[in-house]
Amino acid sequence: MPADTKEILPGTLDLMVLKTLDTMGPMHGYGIAQRIVSISEGVLQLNQGSLYPALLRMEQRGWIRSQYGTSENNRQARFYSLTAAGRKRLTAETGNWMQMVAIMGRLLAADE
Amino acid sequence: MDSLNELLQRLTGLFLSKQANRRIAEETEFHLRMLRDKYRAQGLSDHDAAIAARREFGSTARMQEDYRAQSSFGWMDTLRGDVLYAVRTLGKTPGITALMILMLGLGIGANTAIFSFLSELLLRPLPYRDPDRVVVVGRWRNGTMWATSPRDFAALRDKTQTLESVTTSFLYRGVNLETAAEPRHVPSIHVTHEYFRTIGVAPQLGRAFLPEEDKPGGPHVTVLSYSLWTDAYQSDANILGRQVRINGAPHTIVGVLPEAFSARARAKLYLPLQSTLRGTDTNYTILARLAPGATAEQASAEVDSLFAVVDAERAQRATKGQPFVRTPGRAISAQEDSAGEFRSQVLLLFGAVSVMLFVACLNTANLLLARSAARTREIAIRCALGAGRGRITRQLLTESLMLSVLGGLSGIGLGHLFITGLARLSPYDVLRHVSLDQRALVFTAAVSILVGLLFGLAPALHAFRLGLGESLQQNATRVSAGRGTLMSRQVLVIAQVALCTILVAGAGLLVRTVLNIRSVSTGFDTRNLLVSPMVLNADKLESVQALVNYYEQASRQMREVPGVLDVAYTNQLPYEGQFNLPIELPDTATPDRTMSMQFRMQSPDTFRVLGMKIVRGRDFAQSDTTGAPQIAIVNEAFARQFYPQGDVLGKRITMKNYLKVPDVFTIGGVVTDVREMGPKRPVPPAIYVVAGQLPLTVVKGVFSFVSTKWIVKVQPGVNNVIPQLRRAAGSLDPSQPFVEFTSMDTVVASSARLERVLMTLLAAFAGLTLLMVAAGIYGTMAYMVSLRKQEIGIRMALGARPRDVMAIIVASGARQVIAGLMIGFAVAWWATKWMTTFLFQLKATDPANLATAAAILLLAGVLACAGPARTALKLAPIKTLRMD
Structure with a gap:
């Protein structure tokens, strides 16, 4: 693993999962993990195991739902998809995140 | 939402x-x-x-x-997991776990039990209303409250400003109460009419004594305790006004006291004092209630100034030109007075049980630490597998917490056992109702839990400090431990030995003190003695000779009972309390000539039967009768105090007060002291006379007030003579068929001298602590050796003879023990100094004691090395090498 990998910022895993499901449609856990790793180009160090407790929790909170489906290589897998509440959550969280990024950007860019 | x-x-x-x-x-x-x-x-x-x-x-x-x-509730899940894991871990070493739980249990249990007893005995409020306002008034000498005279009381009662109410009572005694079923010997007390008002206890039935009932020659009335009312009169609601015969004389019952007070009062029957209040004999206890706003200090000052007036009058009446030594008056809280006597022993006992708890905690900590070293690798592995530090810490805490909780539970159990056991052994009724003190239990349990938590963390901290790699490697290379760890372990052993040296030395001093105290001769021989109180109806007596004849006849009948060796009688048994009469010593050169002194009246052969030795002069003889020269025998304390030159024989004692014409006794002999104030307290001077040589008024006064005691010496092993003795003693006077014999040992044991009980407890705890200390040393050393099993294996594999290996292991162990002993001695030398006040016939730096302590610890250390080393030697080398 590259030496300069980054730990996932606390609280951002949920947002990543929601966004992935929003863009990619229903996906199984493995797919979500692979997608996050490939998007980050290997910089993010995702403990892939931690994904499942997060998924379970998000389902318990009603942001996503899951049902069985067949994977691309014909395996039985649980597919996760966004609910209406999840979509609302994604919009809100994205707004928050963007605002935070903008603030951090301005803060760090300021020279004086 | x-x-x-x-x-x-x-x-x-x-x-x-x-x-x-x-x-x-x-x-x-x-x-x-x-x-x-x-x-x-x-x-x-x-x-x-x-x-x-x-x-x-x-x-x-x-x-x-x-x-x-x-x-979900993660913590609940993890807790369940932790507890299960802890149970499994603890279960893997059942011996050590049981040992730790037992030790904690002992520490907690003993502490709680002792505290419960002490709080019952000393801290529990007296059964009075506002008990903190009640004071005992007396004369203060040599750090002790002494009894007062009726004159003292009269002066105080009439003039006091700081006391709301004052009362006085005469010595406890026994009376014959004739009830429907059978005559009873009932403990009784004479009190003034102010008594119940002063202590703030009102009868639940009827009333207290009236002022007119307390005048000399007043009506015969009595107040019963609750238990006497229920036992003897079946709680008869119409008891008031009933006539009962007390010592043969009819008395009217005017009141019954409430149950709560009666349960804790010694007397079961109350009689009005009916005193002229002119006597100067010091047989009276004054109780008083502080006036609103007044303090015990203010009362003390006032009491002393009022007593000074009494003393000034007395000094004037004393022989002209003779200086008079007065004893200052004092008022102290009644609660303090009841506790004060035993304060130092109580503190010592507290100290002993605290040390025991400390040792228990120390041993537990040691075992936990030893185990922690063994678990460093386990923890490292779990860290490597991804367990977080917080998680591991929590796991370890759960484990030690479980130990503490189990220890606490066993402490409650053992505490109950201690209490029931002690209550059974104790001669005091009050102790039969003691229950575990909740506060003490909480405190001791908290201490042990804290210790558990503290030392439970040690393995985690140790592992974290070492870092994963090192602690994982540590075991692979632990053929002989790394220099650093070995050093720190040696320091641990040395420190523990040093600490234990101090404890063992301290415990040894206590045990020896108790043994010394027990070996102090009481001054007489309590073996095979039966004693019995008997109240004479002295009013009927016409002459002293009649009394003597009566006693002689009864004695003869009792001597005829098979198994009886000798019979004597006295008005006051040793250990039964004091009875004082005013006397004057015309021949002494000391300034103190007029005083109230212990005065005992007895049969001529009493010293022989009690086994008291005459050290100088002669014993009483049968010829010392009415009409013969009046002879007194004094104790050694008397001789020392008033005739320090040793010229006591032939000197005179004048008995005053009861007669217009004083009776003069000549001192004919000196008898050994009876240490009835306890082995560590000075013996007060005492005078003994033959009852037959006293004037009739004195005999009537004394023997109707204080019951006569029969003293019967029986052959060893004879125990079925009591019914026959009762028949023999009672046959002369059918009006008093009741004679109850008890052994003299019982009298001594129940003489309200808690000291013996406390000291015995102390010795027991010191001994137990000593055992625990030895066990602790053993545990630590054994663990140290077990860590060297691999080393032993290698030495064996390389061809060392078992004997050599054993020598190496034992020698290294002994070196550590000796190093610890040296340090321990140095500290003990200094630390045991503070114990000096508690010791008896023993110096804190007693060499024999230190030597014993050293021997015990060395023995424990060597045994601890040899045992595990032998097991290691028995194993095949290849096995020990492959361990871990």
Whole structure:
């Protein structure tokens, strides 16, 4: 693993999962993990195991739902998809995140 | 709303956790399969693909913990896991676990039991209304409250400003109460009419004594205690006004006291004092209630100034030109007075049980520490597998907490055992109703839990400090431990030995003190003595000779009982309290000539029967009768105090007060002291005379007030003579058929001298602590040796003879013990100095004591080395080498 990998910022895993499901449609856990790793180009160090407790929790909170489906290589897998509440959550969280990024950007860019 | 929803989901999560677990496992399985597929597609072998997949997936343990932590009530889940794990770990070493629990239990149990007793005995409020306002008034000499005279009382009662109410009572005594069923000998007390008002206790039936009933020659009335009312009169509601015969004379019952007070009062029957209040004999106890706003200090000052007036009058009446030594008056809280006598022993006892708890905690800590070293690797492995530090710490804490809790539980059990055991052994009725003190239990349990937590953390801290790699490696290379760890362990052993030296030396001093005290001769021989109180109806007596004849006849009848060796009588048994009469010593050169002194009247052969030795002069003889020269025998304390030159024989004692014409006794002999104030207290001077040589008024006064005691010496092993003795003693006077014999040992034991009980307890605890200390040393040393098993194996494999190996191990152990002993001695030399006040016939730096302590610790240390070393030697070298 590259030496300069980054730990996932606390609280951002949920947002990543929601966004992935929003863009990619229903996906199984493995797919979500692979997608996050490939998007980050290997910089993010995702403990892939931690994904499942997060998924379970998000389902318990009603942001996503899951049902069985067949994977691309014909395996039985649980597919996760966004609910209406999840979509609302994604919009809100994205707004928050963007605002935070903008603030951090301005803060760090300021020279004086 | 959101949080409520989450709570609900977490709750369902808690119950659905099995399902959730299954789902996570399912998902993990799928994920891993996908990863393996990916790597196989990249050309890896099945085996390598599986490894790569695992690596990419990350720690499953971490995952489960993440899940547990965020879903449902994670802590509840983890707690269950921790507890189960702790039970398994503790169960793996049942011996050590049981030892730790037992030690903690002993410490907690003993502490709590002792505290419960002491709080019952000393801290529990007296059964008075506002007990902190009640004071005892007396004369203060040599750090003790002494009794007062009726004149003292009269002066105080009439003039006091600081006391709201004052009362006085005469010595406790026994009376014959004739009831329907059978005559009883009932403990009784004479009190003034102010008594019940002063202590703030009102009869639950009827009334207290009236002022006119307390005048000399007043009506015969009595107040009963609750227990006498229920026992002897079946709680008869119409008891008031009933006539009962007390010592043959009819008395009217005017009141019954409430149950709560009666249960804790010694007397069962109350009689009005009916005193002229002119006497100067000091047989009276004054109780008083402080006036509103007044303090005990103010009362003390006032009491002393009022007593000074009494003393000035007395000094004037004393022989002209003779200086008079007065004893200052004082008022102290009644509660303090009842506790004060035993304060130093109580403190010492507290000290002893605290030390015991400390040793128990220390031993537990040591065992935990020893185990922690062994568990460093386990912890490192768990860290390596992805367990967080917080998680491991929590696990270890759960474990030590469980130990503490189990120790606490066993402490409650053992505490109950101690209490019931002690209550059975104790001669005091009050102790029969003691229950475990909640506060003490909470405190001692808290201490032990704290210790558990503190030392439970040690292994975790140790492992974290070492870092993963090192602690993992440590065991692989632990053929002989690294220099650093070895050093720190040696320091641990040395420190423990040093500490134990101090404790053992202290405990030894206590045990020796108790033994010394027990070996102090009481001054007489309590073996094979039966004693019995008997109240004479002295009013009927016409002459002293009649009394003597009566006693002689009864004695003769009792002597005829088979198994009886000798019979004597006295008005006051040793250990039964004091009876004082005013006397004057015309021949002494000391300034103190007029005083109230212990005065005992007895049969001529009493000293012989009691086994009291005459050290100078002569014993009483049968010829010392009415009409013969009046002879007194004094004790050694008397001779020392008033005739320090040793010229006591032939000197005169004048008995005053009861007669216009004083009786003069000549001192004919000196008898040994009876240490009835306790072995460590000075013996007060005492005068003994033959009852037959006293004037009739004195005999009537004394023997109707204080019951006569029969003293019967029986052959060893004879125990069935009591019915025959009762018949023999009672045959002369059918009006008093009741004679109850008890052994003299019982009288001594129940003489309200708590000292013996306390000292025995103290010795027991010191001994127990000593054992625990030895066990602790053994545990530590044994563990140290067990760590060297591999070293032993290598030495054996290299051809060392078992004897040599043993010598090496034992010598290194002994070196550590000796180093500890040296340090311990140095500290003990200094630390035991403060114990000097508690010791008896023993110096704090007693060499024999230190030598014994050293021997015990050395023996424990060597045995502890030799035992485990022998087991290691018996194992095949190859086995020890492969261990771990």
